[in-house]
Amino acid sequence: MAHVQKKTGRTGRRPGKTRTPEAILRSAREAFASNGYDGTSIRQIATGAGVDPALVHHHFGTKEELFLKAIEAPIQPEAMMDDIFAADVEAVPERVVRTFLGVCEGPVSGPALLGLLRGAMAHQWQAALLRELFYTQIARRLVHRLGEAVDPEEVPFRASLVSSQLFGLAMSRYALRLQPLADAPRERVIAIVAPTIRRYVLEELGTGEDDAP
């Protein structure tokens, strides 16, 4: 909105020094979407933005911090995991839903999350960024934390199943506002959805006919 309020409306002016963070974010988004999180270096992003790598660190800190800024992630994955795993692993499913609803219903994080999902539905490059968030910031951490309770090799599949329920919940309850789900009390939604998350996280997954002996 800032440019709307500018007094000098001259167009085509080259970005000055104050635009450096913007240029870095733009370069970071392109790099992360094209090469993935692991395949992207701060040096690459700096080159893309035409600045020194030190300036990238100065403005954004670590690669992980820059990534979360670049996709405007409404979560701090490490802190979120700390919340979810603060109690016994048996409590994880219920805490996952509670934490997720907390993000959805936050005055800042809620619109940000819906914006992220909306953008990822509309643009391939935003979908690529959301996938990177999922794999590198969430699934990878889950393998680390959940790998003692279930087969670590199954964790990414379990995580994508959990996402299928949580993203759909965000979409139906907050974006489409399907009733009565949209206005159901938060505790009721947690009580109903937590067993689904429990199955996806901790219980045996059905296998379908393809694994018949």
Place this chain on the structure above:
Amino acid sequence: MAHVQKKTGRTGRRPGKTRTPEAILRSAREAFASNGYDGTSIRQIATGAGVDPALVHHHFGTKEELFLKAIEAPIQPEAMMDDIFAADVEAVPERVVRTFLGVCEGPVSGPALLGLLRGAMAHQWQAALLRELFYTQIARRLVHRLGEAVDPEEVPFRASLVSSQLFGLAMSRYALRLQPLADAPRERVIAIVAPTIRRYVLEELGTGEDDAP
């Protein structure tokens, strides 16, 4: 795309007779989004399009047929229900997932469904149309067909829970392409998701603290 190929590129030309179906669809979308399916009449839509009601019926048949055209619904709700309820009610959860994946993976219906979800995430009026599809074409039919197996009053809530899982599945597997879910065999996905749908459709729903005596 048709207008790109036109030889006479004059702009601002008033719509001729051939544009009547377009005008009717536009008027229908506005009316359904503003007043809901039940609150909209063919007469209203005709007035909005500046045509005779008989012409609306001539081009689009019944109000229901016009509604499904107007929102570009990739499903025929009545036929879909016939498929889902063709066997015993115990088979309904598995048939729901199978039918939904069939729509998602159809070469025409798949992109149409994703387009519908995408549009509803991006535009309030498209969300309103999708809600109308849900309430009048799906939830209402479900009450009729499922009301003997479970409390009819609970059916709309059960339907919105089912949607939360199915929409999220469409989003994660087909739009975001989260792995390994995106490439998991269809039968495995059905085996894993059907028990979730079973809980939402047929089993006792958790209630949360709000119904403590």
